[in-house]
Amino acid sequence: MISASQLAVPCEPGSALPNLTLNEDGTQAILSWVQRNSEGVSSLMISEFVMKSGWTQPEEVVSGDTWFVNWADFPSVSVLDDGTRAVHWLDKISADTYAYGIKVSIKKKDGIWSEPVIPHSDISPAEHGFLAMRSLGDRFYLTWLDGRETLSGKPMTLRATTIDADGTVAEDYLLDDSVCDCCPVDALVSEDEAVVFYRDRDHLGVRDIAWLKDPRISTTSDDSGLIHEDNWILPGCPVNGPAVAGNPDQWATAWYTEADRIDDSEGGAGAVLLRESGKDARDDQVYRLDRGNPLGRVDIISLRDGSYVVSWLEKSGASAEILLRHWVPGSEPGETISIGITKASRESGFPKLILVENLLMVAYTAFDENGTSMIKIWADSLLIFSTRK
Template structure:
């Protein structure tokens, strides 16, 4: 079957999407922004600079290697892409993708994944640019454990006068020098969640473990709120419950975790479906996918006190959802959520707005993808007047595509 992606402005029909129109934001028809991404490009990542400009990165083939490319939105176009790095030993995976993140001023940080010389594991490496991406520093390891295990699902973010990173780390699966899935008590071993802080020269300032057992291959996400950072991730208990957790980083360190609207989703495998978090003023919103009791849902919770407490979960999609969510905090306490869901002719990348009172706007299809299952994690950011999207088109010519939806 030929696979294709097409922009669309149609609202969803014949689906179970509860709610009524409410948000003051008025989504306009999606409009494509051409990206100079090569054939075979994939794994897009979006972030925002201090000036509100979107920064898009992706991977593309470069001969027998891969290149990490980056471009910045310039109104109705993307800038000519620059190259962060290239390599022929990179670990390339549709779910565990690289990133380029604005830190402050002309400082950018990037990460990608590299196969280890021995074994099956891979490392997360980072590079820093202090001249707006014109040049990049020597790559260095994000972690220092030296184990032949997996390290990935990285989130980079500005922190104090430098930057910080969180990632999933397999070092706890090494017991007495051997790889193990269980401890002596029969409890599961898996990926831990770890944190490190660096200055803009790349010097490691501190590091540590945040959670000894997290969901093995679910993306992490961070939102900045005042002087704090809020981390969202999918936890994993020894009884295989995989609920969503938020932790706050303050100047005094990491605070105790908060479990959001527990789904009690018991799954003896990773769903490959991490949460997304966004913040504006005192408003915080978190979206995630759940399939507890074999009922696929896209869920959202919000906070009006800066993420100290959260309300009840709201279900945006109760039929056909694949998750792969993203979220943006809008003015006036409104929220935008995107996700992938199953349609009769393939997949749909869906957008829905929620007003400050929790009422839902009509869903909008940003892109339709004629493929049986999700092979991408579409990205969404809000640049002040519009939502910017990026995803991988799996048509006859695979490449990264982008669109904008004006809402104000």
């Protein structure tokens, strides 16, 4: 049994942008990250954590010198029920700073990685990113921010598609024609349902967290709504999207806001909020989690007992702490636990959570005394939440 500690990682110094997912039966964690060499070549790396033996030998999936490498918009992995895997990364479309697109490579179990496919039909020099890629069991569901309309002065859009296990890409389609420009997207799926979570943008500049059921996937309804009416009016994008855990009928959302009605502190330091929603929600009260000076960059996972663990970054002097809180719906969130230190700047990225069997893992980017990035993973066998209130 692993008690709260830092796990050894298979990543070289200079690595960054960690992400975590589970294999097809939930018994192994898959870590992905980006490694860059002195010539500016980026490589997407993956390794699996096997409970009895630790990390597998790192595998380089793909590399390139034309990638768009960004602190908030970074690669991910998704796995189908038969073990087929997909990875995604971002590649430049033109020399313009934010002209980039999504590429996806697929690998059958024990096979080789395919040539990349592009999920979006548009290849204009605009932003296509902040992808949420999930398994529908036999095919991949993808939803992302698509900037094809921004070239004519219109808002950022939210679009979606599916990709079969053999790499066949369905036609992409519009979900929302006005969304925040660069806040990460999240999604919950089942075999016959997909719920997408994102930062909306209305004609008055209100940028609250919204959800919608994808009508092309969901067989029960095409509902939509706001997680909460923060009424945060902002002229630009805060680069702080929602994180969600649960299932399409019952989910908890964590998010960041600086709305005056939520955070009335001097200087508007912001707030990290938490709420359960969905038709089977047990507790729809909004809870504030932060200590008063959050950066946001939230993540959340659900535990097997129906409770949740939330992570976020909070400023602490010139640094930032990675904080956790455990929440059982129907009660106040538990004690705040600090599990690591990183920079308060954008280069520290977004910590990511996963639960593999009974092991909670938190992957994040840290820095040594010379400022070189490194990936750290904090892990605990959930004992920390049974001994703290």
